Amino acid sequence: MTTRRRKQLHIGLAAYGTGWDLRAWRLPEANNHGLIDPSVITDIARIAERGKLDYIFAGSSLASDADSLQRIHRWDTSVFAGYAAAVTRNVGFLVSVNSSFEHPFTVARQVATLDNFSRGRVALNVVFGIDRSGHPELNYEGENLPDEQSKYVRAREFTVALNQLLHSWDRDFVLDDKEGGTLVRPGSWHTIDFRGEFFNVRGPLNAPPPVQQQIANVHVGMSPESLDYGADLAHVRFSPYFGLEIGREHYRSHKQRVSDRGRDPEAFKIIPGITPFVGGTLREAREKFREVQAFQVTTQLPAAYSRAFGLNLREINESERVLDVIDTDTIGADSLKQLVSDQAHRTSRLAGQERTADDDARWLRDVVIPTLGEDLTLADLYRFTLSNRYSQGAVVGDAATIATWLETHLEEEALDGIQIFPPYHRGPADAFVDQVVPELQRRGIFRTEYEHDTLAETLGIAADARIPKPASSTQSEHSDEQAEQDAA
Known part of the structure; x- marks a missing residue:
């Protein structure tokens, strides 16, 4: 009789130049060169791949706030992902974009390019906040920016137009008929003619379609409008952590929202963030955590x-x-x-x-x-x-303690995975990968090798028919001959 495979954790790793904690950079062993040295960030990508983690999360910020550690010298996430993808083979890249400030055509070009160059390892974290400190709106004055109420409308338009653009070319568009003189298959590209309050986009995209059938959309937000957006248009929920009991309530609520839309709740993943402090013993881990806390x-x-x-x-x-x-x-x-x-x-x-x-x-x-x-x-x-950073759930302990914490939350259906935010670099990410991951593997709840080629497959999200694709398969009014000339 075959043994049923246990439910598997999904694990992402956040990459920040000084780590996530606002004070841990003061530790003697902390390396803060990630603010100026991109090799530190690619080093984090290699750590994640060594641990067989699902993806690297590269958070973004459009604000100018020199007094905020989390908003200075933040690498452009698409450039970072492309650079790090070249030195890795399997780990995915979760790239942040802001629908309140960015345009779907530009982002679609970046995503399609990244997904092709990484051979299917890209996902998107679509955020639409405009009300955070640092006043990012002052960096985009004169643009058609939404207000607090209309940002949700713009986010939906952005996501729909983006997905339509990504699929505005047939996958077999290259005919390469040298004898007949036709490089691009006639009828293989389609306008999207998107018309909305914030965006008017003709299309098609002038980049090849992505490798993945579906680019995962990772969503965060607590407002009712934000939660509805996630249930309609996202595949993963990046959720705050407030404890096991409340985590179960959130888990059931989010899955039910997705089910009410006629979507498969099992394919919608709930992934909260945690800040791990891993020690050789529980006492050692707590001492390091208290050492960081003492800076407050x-x-x-x-x-x-x-x-x-x-x-x-x-x-x-x-x-x-x-x-x-x-x-x-x-x-x-x-x-x-x-x-x-x-x-x-x-x-x-x-x-x-x-x-x-x-x-x-x-x-x-x-x-x-x-x-x-x-x-x-x-x-x-x-x-x-x-310490508001620990809304990302500080989890403190030795490898067995943290593995038990994860196993319990997985079995109790408070989460489908976690995104870890190392408090500083370098050390915590290595400790998690080298100590906690083997313990999770021994318990049969985390992979020992990568099993899929694309990030969407690794995350377990199916191509979702409810995520908008091009409204029409009708080619533009150009003649086939003109279309071939334009494509060439």
């Missing part, structure tokens, strides 16, 4: 705890254990929000749902205490809560 000053801690919990820290030392001072079962709905003065605390609810008193208690119980242990101090909790 706690001068506002007394006022913060007074505001959130009514505690007078003139009488209670910040090194006191949280469980000795605070009744975690009676935390108010906004206690942790007040703890950080409403600057960094992220809501854990699904879109359209009110926060409840149990949300913060569950987050503390399911995320914070497992990360730092029951000896969690008041200073630890303050630093952890203030």
Whole structure:
């Protein structure tokens, strides 16, 4: 009798010049040359391929914010992906584009080119935020930019036009009839004649169609409009992490949205982000995590705890254990929000749902205490809560602990995979690949070799008929002779 194969994890790796954490770059062992040296980023791609990971995520930013570590000297993602694809063979590349600022024809040319040069290893992270710090809109003044309400309309137009352009050439367009004098097969290209509020695109694309039948669209966002966009037009949801229990709620909700559209929920992947701190032992991992956390000053801690919990820290030392001072079962709905003065605390609810008193208690119980242990101090909790980067779910432990965390979340259907955000370079990504991945392989929930040629196949997404293709297969009004001349 054959043994049924266990459900498999999908794992992506985020590539940032200094790593993801806003403070870990200060560690003595951190290499921060990735801000100026592209070889550091391609090194990350090689690490991912050594670990048989699904893809590299190259985040993008269009803002000018010299005071924000995550928004200075960010490599252009399409150029980075093309460069790194040349030194790898299997790992995929998740490229970020912003539909509020970029044009579908230009992006379609980049995607088609990248997918052909990488032989089918490209996916897109379509974002449409215009309201982040750094004011990216000031870099595009005079452009037809959307506002907060219309950005969703533009995002849908962008995605539909992009997909139509990518499929505006038949795959057998090269006839190469030397004797007959016909290079391009007549009737093999099609206008899309897209007309919308923000984009008017005739087409066809002047680049060959991509290798992949479907370019995966990875979506992020928490608003109702954003979630609807994902259910209609995306294949993967990059989701924030708020703990196992809330993760299960999110997982069921997102899968149901996709199913309600008549799409296969099993082919729609839920992939939250985590920030791993891997140590040879649990204690070693927690010590490194605390070392990074200690870069966060706690001068506002007394006022913060007074505001959130009514505690007078003139009488209670910040090194006191949280469980000795605070009744975690009676935390108010906004206690942790007040703890950080409403600057960094992220809501854990699904879109359209009110926060409840149990949300913060569950987050503390399911995320914070497992990360730092029951000896969690008041200073630890303050630093952890203030660090908005850890909405990417800091997971701290030795290889077995982190593998068990992943295995549990996979089996409990809180996720289909994870995207790891190494806090700094170099070290955390290597530790995950060299220590955690072999443990996942031993448990039978992660591949030991690449099994597919394209990223779409690796991610397990089928070509989805609901993702818009060209509205018509009618060739333009050019004659066949003129079309051949234009194509040549």
